[in-house]
Amino acid sequence: MTDICYPNKHNLLSVQQALLEIRKAIEVITDLEVIALPQALGRILADSVVSPIDIPPQRTAAMDGYAFAASDISAGHPPKMQLIGTAWAGQPFLAPQMPGQCVRIFTGAVVPSFADSVITQEQIEVDGNTVSLPLDWQPYKNIRAAGSDVKQHEELVSAPKKLTARDLSLLAAAGVDKISVKRKLRIGFFSTGDELVPLGEPLATGQIYDSNRYLLAGLLSDPNHMVSDLGIVVDDQFKLEQTFRHAAQQHDVIISTGGASVGDADFVKQTLEKCGQVSFWKLAIKPGKPLAFGKIGECWFFGLPGNPVAVLVTYEKFVKPGLERLAGAPATQALRLRVRCDSPLKKSHGRQEYQRGILCQSADGELVVRLAGQQDSHQLKVASQSNCFIVMDAASSGIDAGEMVTVEPFSAVL
Template identity: 60%
Template sequence: MNDICFPPQNTLLSAEQALSRIQQTLAPIATIESVELSSALGRILATDVFASIDMPPQPNAAMDGYAFAAAGLCGDAEFSLRVVGTAWAGKPFTGSLAHGECVRIFTGAVVPETADSVVAQEQTRVEADRVYFAAPCLFQKNIRSAGSDFKRQERLIAAPKKLSPRDISLLAAAGISTVEVKSRLRIGYFSTGDELAPLGSALAIGQIYDSNRYLLAALLEDPNFMANDLGVVKDDPAALEAMLVQAAAQHDALISTGGASVGDADYVKQILEKCGQVHFWKLAIKPGKPLAFGKISDCWFFGLPGNPIAVLVTYNKFVKPGLDRLLGASPAKTLQISARSDSDLRKVPGRSEYQRGVLRQLDNGEFAVTAAGTQDSHQLKVASVANCFIVLSAECDGVKRGDWVLVEPFSLEL
């Protein structure tokens, strides 16, 4: 059975074909800049980072206890050693450590040069200036060797990588205060349509509030982007052309919503053809069929549909990977997991679909998903309830309750 509302499948690009074309067409354009480590979270590392020191710089204690040299001692019977000093983190023991002596030591403190063992304080008892070690006592343990985390000249992080909080901590531990990262992309976004009203105004008959620009603003909240809200362009081809030409000269990429379909007032594709290039237009997906991808001068253009759920789908599936490609970021594969459907899902063969679902993990570790509601592409409340896309292939003719489906979580928190 075919989707009778749309042309045959062979006239449309699949999601995989569209993404492949985007990746093959785009090339990294970002330059390099140096930023303070405190501002580097989420940025794309531009050059490999190497350590200039060993970490830890000296052997240190892995726990609170007592440090000593094990030579001549027997760990199979209780023995005692005389305490001759204390080693604190940041304040090492500076005396000499002879046979039969030990040092009170705290986690992270430098181990005295002649010591090769640290025993936890819980395995000892103290009487006056002597410490008694219970048998059996394990020697040559609980010392972090110099360079056991990383060594001088070792590569710490390979570019390109989006710097995570863990990366920031690693670089700080290595004493690195600045890093080279990819420069930010200049991205302009706008909505089209006479029906769009600004927030704070009363709706006239036939009007709706412009939610798409707020959706795009949230999606573009990324430290690698300088996003510029270009407002709303009315359904006027001359105004749209003027906007595109002017904005293209000031941005690396433009994103529009609305006006990309085939209606009498949908001008995006024809204006893009007039002042630039159209690389593709229609996709075999739902929601999100009318997506225009092209270029105006040196600026890349993504013309998204007007329905807000279609904006959400097409941004995540096509625009974000395209922007990452322009940045020169490492390609990211979308996490997909299998879940048992707790709902019957309606689906007509012909286009792949991204239905909105509520994913949860069961006590046995398996996943189950329920439809978040009806699947019309204007329903933002359903999208707000959802925490995943249920991915249905073009060939799928529906899902019965209990069937296994692929889902793409919106985040790792359910």
Template identity: 60%
Template structure:
């Protein structure tokens, strides 16, 4: 007879299978809005963006120096030209350059049509209006062609890109003051458990503070989301059912923590089966095996485990990709780096694991990773110390120091 807590391996989905179900099931939300560029950072484009102008609009100088026509001159010998004007950035020189003439020009200033070369001021000496140029001089250089960054009608950004600070700068350079973006995803989240106490309360025996709601709130802090904290729900199936049905009517997605396992006080799966649909429940991963994914009406539901480190893992591996699907983006594999382990890592074959690690870069540039500490799924202090997941596949039976492992950095700031 099989232990209900450890069902046959074929009853569990792999992380890849679960992600595939999420991406194949969740369809993008309808609804867009137009936002001012200053409020567009992090939002998800709802249409491709094309340039309306060339950038730069005219030829301009790549440096401070002197512009002239190189006809009849030799860059292999010193020569002198007469300065007849100045081109400033935003204040062009409107005359015409003849043979033997040059103009003073500054970075970004329009290069006159009659000039084909700019020489840096460091290669010259000015004596009143006479400018001496010293060999060797490179002709037909240091001029940025019109449209050398992008041209009118060129594709700048493709939907459903999430706009970065670099994108905002690009759009501003193109003169685009507003963009069409996906509407925000309405998300409700809550914790379940009789043992949970609010911050500021005195803990009774057996109680813990409700850290999961704060963890989820922080992870859901995204300009694409309209997030509502629905509080804490007691370990009561009727209370859970009422919360799910009521919240599903006003949200695109719900995320809960706790109650997803098989204990006598774990009601998530049975309540979801009653009021909605269960797509999958158990995963072959650690931490995070009991994860319920399904739908209540038109609202998607993620029932995460109660241990906070399992919440951290399952949010990053499944909830975030699912919410990206609602924004029209297919889940993308996370960045993985192959590095050597500085620690011996314990593991039992059977489930893939996401252990918490500290990724470091040595003086020689080589990356190594070490366990951040004990790997129990309740230990938030270790998770706080970590800056990556150490990804161990299901067949792995442990790692020796010096072995190669895969890591997924939380950020690239090492």
């Protein structure tokens, strides 16, 4: 694919090629740390965990009811039993039992050794200490076997995995209080540009507030990241080189925004070439074509465009998968849906586009998407109002309203 915007005709990498290059280049970190279970939500499990016990550890009642031995009930007679005690969750009934006796039992309580059946409380009648069963009672019901959820030495959670609340609950049920996880990534990010002003300062003519650092801070919010905001670097190649070299010594990954294009004050690519190496630069994507990926020493580098919507797209499509790879997390894939589009979509042939859309569900359950607004890559309000990308292949030249399109909801991954 050829770059039609510049006379020297650089070749552009496709989105898929660039992503493959990133994943091939980056090797998973090997450093681990052992942490307590309450701190493990969202962390990446380094070593698979096996259960030290059966879950549940003993036979337990699945329902509130009465525990008894089915062989004690005579066939063909109105079944009656003598109530001799109660088994509570955490307080088992341990007294000996005679034939024809039963125990009141509650959900989760250990089933007495003599019992092989539990009948629910809704099915019986109680008169003093006499429990009457219905004629159609069924034996061997409502008992959870020891290890019916997990057997001792069975694998609980397989590494690598980003731990969910469900995983923590399972680990806790097995009595696991400490686990081995991948260490956190050290990530530094900064913005470049003489036009950028920090919040709290007045704007002069030609200046804008730096929004990209707030966007990146939010996107990088993850239990597996230790993030450093390195501020704003002016358009000065010497200062940019100093920042690169110093940050590379302290971080696993550096992310910059701005200065990645071909203007006279765009120094990111040439500075990266001087300090380290550039794996690729320009991509067949819109927004976000000028993206530099490379390495400074042992530190990976992503030079993103300056327009904030391009930062959003390139982070989601390239930086996030790169960070997942480095951290040892399983690769995620955005959920893609084919839905009807209520808006006509304009597009030039040649680059894969990620337009910002609003996905909603009609009264009859059909998913429908429409454009969130103008698609210029500086328009943050449209990005704020959108909830999905409308993905248009490089070969597409647009569609008419009513046609089917591919969307990627922001809040769903597989």
